[in-house]
Amino acid sequence: MDLNISDGIQVDVDTLYVESESDPDNNRFVFAYTITIRNIGEIPAKLMTRHWVIRDANGKVQEVQGDGVVGEQPHLKPGEGFQYTSGTMLETSMGTMGGSYCLVTDTGEEFKAPIADFLLSAPRTLH
Known part of the structure; x- marks a missing residue:
């Protein structure tokens, strides 16, 4: 059985434009993102790094x-x-973010869980 371990890690993302921290006149657009990581596979794993x-x-x-992630x-x-x-700041009202987590299984196997690009967009940016 050829098991792709990364398929066992599900990553969901919710984003929010943080108007109170942003300053559009000075090209400062702040976004918060909430990540939910779920182990939907059969192998325990520890998240080691982010990219x-x-x-x-x-x-x-x-x-x-x-x-x-966030010190854990x-x-x-x-x-x-x-x-x-967590959060990030852009110089434009719209952008994207994506990457991967590196995890290690309890048996010592290292693997990457991809995080698909997601949109960061201030209100009224997309028509």
Whole structure:
């Protein structure tokens, strides 16, 4: 049986434009994102690192890499989930963000769980 371990990790994203922190006149657009990571597979795994690629509408690319998420490295048993909220700032009212998490199973296998690009958009940006 050829099992793709990353298929066992589900990542859902909700985004929010943070108007109170943003300053459009000075090209400051702040977004919050809430990530829910679920282990829908059969193998326990620990989230070790994150890698984000953030693009604004001008084509500026920021890469963010680091240990864990919000200071934690959650261990997810089958059926368990972990949710956190973080944020990013763009110089344009619209952009995208995506990347991957690197996880390690309890048996020592390392794998990446992809995070599909998602849209960051201030209200009234898309018509």
